[in-house]
Amino acid sequence: DTGVSQDPRHKITKRGQNVTFRCDPISEHNRLYWYRQTLGQGPEFLTYFQNEAQLEKSRLLSDRFSAERPKGSFSTLEIQRTEQGDSAMYLCASSLGGGTTDTQYFGPGTRLTVL
């Protein structure tokens, strides 16, 4: 049974560099979510996809952030011109959308450190 996977698990970068993270959802799941979690806080919603369509974006998602989900399978989250405030754990979750509820399964996260 393969759950949600994320790559890389850790990323250290210098301020101003671009970074890209990948998320592979559970294979039959059509919804994919990105969250950001800073130390001592709960995850905050960033964006979500239904298949390949990006249906919602948080106001937290500045124009330096972009997410894609080509062909409705894996997703990438890119941060351009990283800032120290971007240091956080980036979590991906997937779900089998539809119906009146939505049970999300999370990956292990990518921890980003911006120096």
Place this chain on the structure above:
Amino acid sequence: GDSVTQMEGPVTLSEEAFLTINCTYTATGYPSLFWYVQYPGEGLQLLLKATKADDKGSNKGFEATYRKETTSFHLEKGSVQVSDSAVYFCAPWGSARQLTFGSGTQLTVLP
């Protein structure tokens, strides 16, 4: 928007003690309610859920009952173990179509 208030931590208990972590929420519509657990350095694991009033979610000895009248979903376990040490998050999922998390409750269980 949706919001959640959790019992502030950290909570420290001895092994085999009874655990309650309080959670109250505000949400539009009729949300589903979830508890997730996070071990150090890891992502979130689904612990249990409930989708309608008076439903009881349960897993690994943990239980929580959806109380619509008090907008609460308190987590309980009758006898905690050292391996239960983690951060616990309550989250509603409603018309906002996203999970809304509080800051979580850190639980430490001492042998």
